[in-house]
């Protein structure tokens with residue numbers, strides 16, 4: 421028993437006046453600690469998984485949101501096991517091995533000596549946990565189809581479905597507007613999306629850097645001028661509203677740059693789309709042709725300052741009063757983004 | 763160093779820090795624009811007549827060359843340099859905006875459409891319109907500014923003026939009686955609850971700042987403010 425953990429000092433009571441006399445039998449500390457830890461960590465994990473877990477943000481409005489919720493829950497379960505172990509050991513040590521008045525120093529003697537076996541177990545276990553969390557987190561960050569994150573203009577992970585609804589998110593100081601290329605390129609104040617559908621958000625900006633964060637959809641993508649940042653989501657059957665926030669400090673009204681979007685049924689969506697397309701037609705004709713990015717500085721008080729070759733200026737004229745210049749407009753990339761209801 | 767020497771240095775640094783904090787705080791407090799109240803301007807329930815103007819050059823304050831909104835006081839009819847206005851909740855607000863600045867293209871033509879007003883329309887010099895686009899405005903002067911309250915979905919574009927007219931206002935406060943301007947009128951209802959609703963211009967009009975986005979666009983009381991609705 422000489423190399424048993426209990427005999428190595430780390431769980432043994434300090435050598436005190438009674439320790440040497442053999443008057444008090446030393447309890448099996450490790451067994452006690454293990455039992456307490458097992459019960460607390462298992463109970464905590466079960467309660468979390470079945471009671472709290474289903475309510476953890478960002479919810480289940482999209483497959484990607486559900487994925488993020490699953491990741492949070494898995495990471496919580498793993499960390500609860502560690503946290504409960506550490507706290508129980510700490511509490512136990514405080515109580516069990518506290519100094520008694522007038523007694524000897526409780527951390528001296530064999531209790532303070534090192535133990536190679538315990539140290540090896542500790543370092544190996546914690547390293548494995550951290551590496552596992554790292555691998556899990558990294559993989560989950562990109563699966564499936566980018567996990568709702570902005571993948572840049574040329575996404576590596578694309579949905580396999582051929583029915584993807586493209587929606588352009590245009591950030592500007594200080595409001596998001598949305599363009600629907602499959603509805604005549606109309607632009608709207610509100611983001612309405614159909615349930616049970618693959619959606620490609622094409623996020624861009626016509627001034628500074630913003631960030632499109634549709635919280636309950638599990639989508640977050642940077643909005644940069646001149647960049648078409650694509651993020652995919654697949655909506656679940658859950659209907660209702662969600663929050664859209666700007667998540668990149670973008671000026672005085674950054675904090676006010678939010679709105680609420682809506683997930684509706686496919687039928688409602690098609691009805692809303694055609695209705696809005698008709699209602700907006702008188703203004704849609706003034707919008708620049710639909711493009712994946714726009715030149716933010718094409719027509720401002722300082723005039724053209726950006727390289728505008730190959731891009732549509734956001735407004736159809738560069739300088740007021742001048743004849744609209746003919747621009748080489750990057751036509752929308754041909755993608756499989758044709759959207760129809762099934 | 764002696765003990766008293768060290769204490770003196772610490773106290774000196776402390777005094778500097780306190781001075782700087784107070785100085786920044788005083789500047790911050792002092793920079794807050796005033797609020798024009800329309801709470802008791804009309805009998806309860808009666809429509810409120812809110813009058814504003816937009817000046818290309820505000821003429822006063824810390825940045826006299828900047829573009830700015832001004833709000834008229836309901837009783838003394840003075841155009842105050844601020845963009846904070848108190849309005850009663852659940853009330854009809856009849857708005858008149860005298861626009862004195864020149865026009866430019868809209869950055870986003872989306873803001874050429876009138877939304878959120880009664881009937882989804884506004885009147886430009888008495889004529890009803892739904893869309894005012896920078897490239898076919900009635901007087902060919904583009905859009906000067908917009909009056910936009912995103913959380914209430916209100917957006918009204920305001921037409922620009924011809925800078926070559928001798929009566930073009932070059933320095934605020936401008937006179938709707940003697941100086942070149944366009945008059946835009948519309949009505950909207952305030953919500954039934956209290957709250958501060960941001961309004962701003964959606965044409966980056968900070969001339970001299972990068973892409974027009976900084977300066978007056980980023981400073982409370984110039985091209986942005988609050989409708990402070992009180993129940």
Ligand SMILES: [Cu+2]
Pocket residue numbers: 591592594629630631666667668669670674677
């Ligand atoms: Cu933003």
Ligand SMILES: [Cu+2]
Pocket residue numbers: 829906907908963964965966967985
């Ligand atoms: Cu403006």
